[in-house]
Amino acid sequence: MTLLTMIAAIAALQGAALQGGWTWTLYEDGPLVLANEIPDTPQLKAILECQPGAGVARLDLFGATAAGIATIVSGTATATGESEAFSDHQSVALRTDHPVFGQFLVTGALDVAVGGAHQAVAVPTAHLAKLRRFTELCSG
Template identity: 80%
Template sequence: MTLLATIAAVAALNGAALQNGWTWTLYEDGPLVLANEIPDTPELKAIFECEAGSSVARLDLYGPTAAGVANIASGTATATGQSEAAADHQSVALRTDHPVFGQFLVTGQLDVAVAGAHQAVTVQPAHLAKLRRFAELCSG
């Protein structure tokens, strides 16, 4: 009976891991894209996209949307930008050579606030190399 209980517990943990399967994926073919997604599903939390060498990345945040002035922060660095709202996401452009993006590369933490509503972007330490590669390829 104990073996069955152990097998059931492991199966439940594996099922939870699949449901919480959010990861960061770097796509280098075509426009550069770094996506926080559940692979092979339409589920997205955030997408960074840029043309190689442009030094400008667009950040799409899925969830609550708001248009207006965006306050962007990472570590002690801050920036402002214009947020554009769509039905299911909001977008803001960031220069990859701006100090706020530089801090984001170090901390993996970015906060975007529009009209008092905050959305956080977190790149876990295991995925920071993908973020740095994205920035390297985007930078001109």
């Protein structure tokens, strides 16, 4: 192993350790699901889910439980939607052809605010292809 290869491997391991194992995973069997999770555990931060071709994705945010009118922002685009609260998460639906979803595809960043509570969704550049694939399949 060359010195550069070893340094790259160490840097990759440190990056994974800093993120605590969190990753974005695309599941294409059954309903489409793009999950921000620690694989092989029940730990979830966010889930995007849709029926193929439906054109609407549901975003579930874990750790937040606010219900009411949600303001969804990505880049310069803004949308509103109804946020439902559950015991361990909140859920809001987004059309995949809405400009806010289009900006999300470009920036990988989405902010959901209900009342004064904000929850951010961040898809790193390395995982944007999964988000684009999810959107392509959801949109039909």
